[in-house]
Amino acid sequence: MPHLLIRGIAPEQIRSVSKPLTEELAAICSCPADDFMLECLHTTAIAGGEFAPSYPFIEIAWFDRGLEAQDRFAEAVDRHIRQGLGLPELELAFRVYRARDYYSAGRSLAEPTEARQQAEAEAAHPADEELEELRAANRKLAEELQRTRKALVSASGSAMSTRLRDALRE
Template structure:
């Protein structure tokens, strides 16, 4: 990972720039060169009933590394591929999450708490218990402050206790 899906570019054009491009991308991403996969997809584009050349497009599937790295990554890919004679192209990023990516059946990252229903239930129960304790403390505090001559509780305090 990263995985570059390249379409609308000839295999020989990608091969000619691949070594230098991957070396530069690996340095940027701080990962080994063998983590990169370049795939040249042979596609057929159709326009107005005719087969036409596919527009040069690179889809980068990766783990997010931030806007600065993403911008630099796109610049490196664009510079190298366009140096092979491509006048224009587009690049898009598809972001994978480590906790949803598997290699050889093993998840690469820990499950995020927001994706674990049991963790969410536990968190909700803990918050409800804390809320109950706060309500009880508020009720006791209010009871101590009410004097005999002021037996009517303020409506705001009463509303807070009802919640």
């Protein structure tokens, strides 16, 4: 993983650039070069009722590594394959897998292990931290509002103006 599904380019051409390409992609993805699978698909294209050459197209199937890594990955693939092989055009598309939907040996990659559970427990999600900070600030404001209301009621007795009461309700 990642898998590059390649069509419209001869396997011999892909083989000629595969080593430097996978080495660069491995550095971008922070994984071993042998984790990559380059598959040359034999396709038959038909256009206008006639056989036509397949358009050079590469689909990258992977786990999301962020937009910066995706952009660097796409640039490296384009440089090694389109530019390196002298192709006039090449299109790429990314297909993102989710760990819970990807299975190996019949087991979802999202199935928790003790190490993963411990790591998840130790590393709080930044959005969760921010949400909890906002909730705490909201509780504090609600408490201050309640104290202010009590102070106003005791200071003015029960003769609080309707306008002030309406403003405090909002």
